Amino acid sequence: MQHPPPQGDKPLLLAARDVTKTFDRTRALAGADFELAEGEIHGLLGANGAGKSTLSKIISGHHSFDSGEMLYRGQSIRLRNTRDALRIGIAIVMQETSLVPDLTVLENIFLPELGRPGRLDYAAMRERGRVILDSLGQSDSLPFDWKVRQLSSAQKQLVEIAKALGVGAKLIIFDEPTAALSPGEVSRLFDVMARLRETGRGLVFVSHRLEEVFSITDRVTVMREGRTVLKAHPTADLSQAELIRAMVGAELGAIYTEPHRQGEARHGPAILEVSHLAAQPQVKDVSFSVRAGEILGLGGLVGAGRSETVEAIFGLRPRSGGEVRLAGRDLRANDPQAAIRAGLGFVAEDRRTQNIVPDLSVKENLLLAHLGAHRGFLRGYQSRKRKVSELLQRLGLPEERLMDASMLNFSGGMQQKIIMARWLLLSPKVLILDEPTKGVDIGTRAGIYAMLRDIVAEGAAVIVVSSDFEELLGISDRIVVVSDGCTIADLPSAMLDEEKLTLLAAPRTSMAHNTAMLEHFAREHGGAGFWALVEEDRIICLNAVVANAALDPGFKAGEACVAAQTQIPRALSRREPIFVPEADNGRTTLLLPMRNSRGHDLGWVGLSLFPDAELPQPEAIKARIDSIAAAL
Amino acid sequence: MASTTAGAPMRGSRFKMLAQRLEVRMLALALVIGFCLSLLSPYFLTHSNIFNMLDQSVVIGIVAVGMTFVILTGGIDLSVGSVAGLTGIILGLSLQHMPIVPAIAVAVLAGGGIGLVSGLLINLFGLAAFVVTLGVMAIGRSLAYILSGQTAISDIPEGMQDIVYTNILGVPSNILFLIALYIVAWAYLTYTKGGRTIYAVGSNKEAARAAGLNTLFYSVLPYVLSGALSAVAVTFSISQLLSADPLMGNAMELDAIAAVVIGGASLYGGRGSMIGTLIGVFIMVMIRNGLNLMGVSPFWQGSAIGTIIILALLVERLVSSRASR
Structure with missing residues (x-):
């Protein structure tokens, strides 16, 4: 029996209706509704205890449900355990990973197959693992022979995702996947999720973080006290305030009280x-x-x-x-x-x-x-x-x-x-x-x-x-x-x-590249190089290399100051891709913007030289900066 | 899990709350066993047999106090029996050179010293308590044989009997000592900083350390106490028998651990109580006494006791998982 498609053109992968679940004496779900289409990322939100984890675990076979109905690709299902779920293509990527720390990455990806009788074909597994990682655009980020114990949180998560794909999962639940990730790792995870969406898989994204929900999901379902209070609503039509109201059941106002910013006087010693x-x-x-x-x-x-x-x-x-x-x-x-x-x-x-x-x-x-x-x-x-x-x-x-x-x-x-x-x-x-x-x-x-x-x-x-x-x-x-x-x-x-x-906060590996570049500039031309964020009239220096003390720009790495108080106020205010001499003609400075491959603003790179020195071509410097930026 | 619950759990009645306490259920079990045995043997509930059972509870009861402390911190002490044997021989030899009180002090200090070594090895070097105390168990028994010259020391002064057979208000002194010891141990565990620290260390050592508790001291202390109390226990045995045998305390660790576990303590630490342990001791002694009264062959008694222990824990587990749901 084919289930009628949802309002969109994408066929429905999963539909849950009026699902209830009671643990001991506690009612965890009191009528949860949910649906997930193929090729969508669906946000599942709610405060703690709202029942979103319980619902996720029912879908993934960790728990059974008491009453209600669950349809997977039009078929009514009742999963007894996670193996049932995996067999029909439902996988979950959890906060506490289900990986075995002392087995290798490859063995963990194909863990469900290790239990099968017969010899393991490691070469074939390696090849299939390679294909899976390629499909995620993460070919080089996982060393297959490392033990999982040695991996970072983000890498472990990637192993979990690869493991889900290894059993051919059609529906993948991500339970608070970003909790332990840095911002860079989050954006990489979102790339992976977007790729999975393109292949027609349905993803459930369980999260507390609203801004992430807005940036990655197509629709959202909000739960409160075991019930669905907002079902499969297109994310684009919602405001942050509306989502919070649905989650908490009341207006919340600003979460953050404005920090005291009257200066340092009110702080003690x-x-x-x-x-x-x-x-x-x-x-x-x-x-x-x-x-x-x-x-x-x-x-x-x-x-x-x-x-x-x-x-x-x-x-x-x-x-x-x-x-x-x-x-x-x-x-x-x-x-x-x-x-x-x-x-x-x-x-x-x-x-x-x-x-x-x-x-x-x-x-x-x-x-x-x-x-x-x-x-x-x-x-x-x-x-x-x-x-x-x-x-x-x-x-x-x-x-x-x-x-x-x-x-x-x-x-x-x-x-x-x-x-x-x-x-x-x-x-x-x-x-x-x-x-x-x-x-x-x-x-x-x-x-x-x-x-x-x-x-x-x-x-x-x-x-x-x-x-x-x-x-x-x-x-x-x-x-x-x-x-x-x-x-x-x-x-x-x-x-x-x-x-x-x-x-x-960028890790030192990218900082090392950057320092090498600044050193190259400063040494080769006998000047001072720096990397800084420049705003209206202020500058935050991220890195500085001074080869000639007379050309010190007036700020060091990690320092913030007003542009007028530096040694290069003119260059900082003009911000043009040419050498700008200062008023006293003591130095001339080239300031170039740096952008990474995703188009993110990475600040500005500057090079100060003596005006009588032989000035390099700005284009040559820019090419060098772009090649470094691409790697960041 | 907390994150999956909605709404507060229902409140039980007072009776239900009482029934949720393991000690209460185990007390009920002790009463049931006592009732059954009194039906099987008319002699069981007589005044003299009750005092007889209390008397038999003293030695194992004293050792079980130290064992409770150790198990509360998540450890185990397999060496109590052989430490009792060794300190018994030390007491027997000391009595030939000095008066009773200093001789007992020497034995108790020796027991505490052995416990201190085990405790430090376990907690300073992170060795497994099971393995360390297993080693000490072998060493202790071996030294007991060597020091005694493989024979019992039987020229114990008659004055030692006063320790056991002085009656105060009609109750023998060894039984009074047992009762006093349990009251002190209970008060210590309940009302002092050290007692609460022992529970916290057994339940979550890392959290206890982060809260500023002295986890090292209170992890070692129970082993010292266990060793010292083994010596105290064997002192009572020797006072009754007027003989110190290198085999004394053989397999006592098993009875002590069984009593503590029957009393509701968790071998993972953090859970257990003195009242529970006392009930556990009584259950062990009652079963053994009852089997003797019924004339069951000593060779069958091991099987019977083992079966009853496992059954008791099995029933308890089934009941408790229903009660807490």
């Missing part, structure tokens, strides 16, 4: 000072300071060493050099207890493995850091009684839920708030949060931001590590960028946007 901190191998040279009353963002790509940096500060990771001073006193390495007693708090990245103690009650989880800081033989819970009640009110958590036996019954957002409260109980001088909104729904996220604002308003300092640049820019007063284990920029967030932050 530097309270935490980190100088030349190293923790081999990931952290090489990190220096920054944070002032009382300030939210400092620690930005960078995944793997840049941000989490490792804050763990080394707090004492969870051995340091190999540098110092940390809290309120003027040295903070000992490898001693979280001393750090806590000195006034430091730390919300680690992974809630389940680093924060929650599952066998202790909610109350004891809340009091865990108290127990760590507490001196004395007894547990001393009574002394915190009043503060606990106060905090519960702030969290909006009824007091009787404090006695709940397990944290795990709460939503991710509430768990995160309780972990934050664990530290607020101690009134820390500095609170460090590593990815505080990971896996937290949009409503609770606003609550967490408000909590951070309250903390700094009371005179504490907050350090936030986040891969979400939009979030980082939205909540921080100042941003320190870490790349490849080194701090490379320290700028007020008002001067930055996502694109600039991405450029600053």
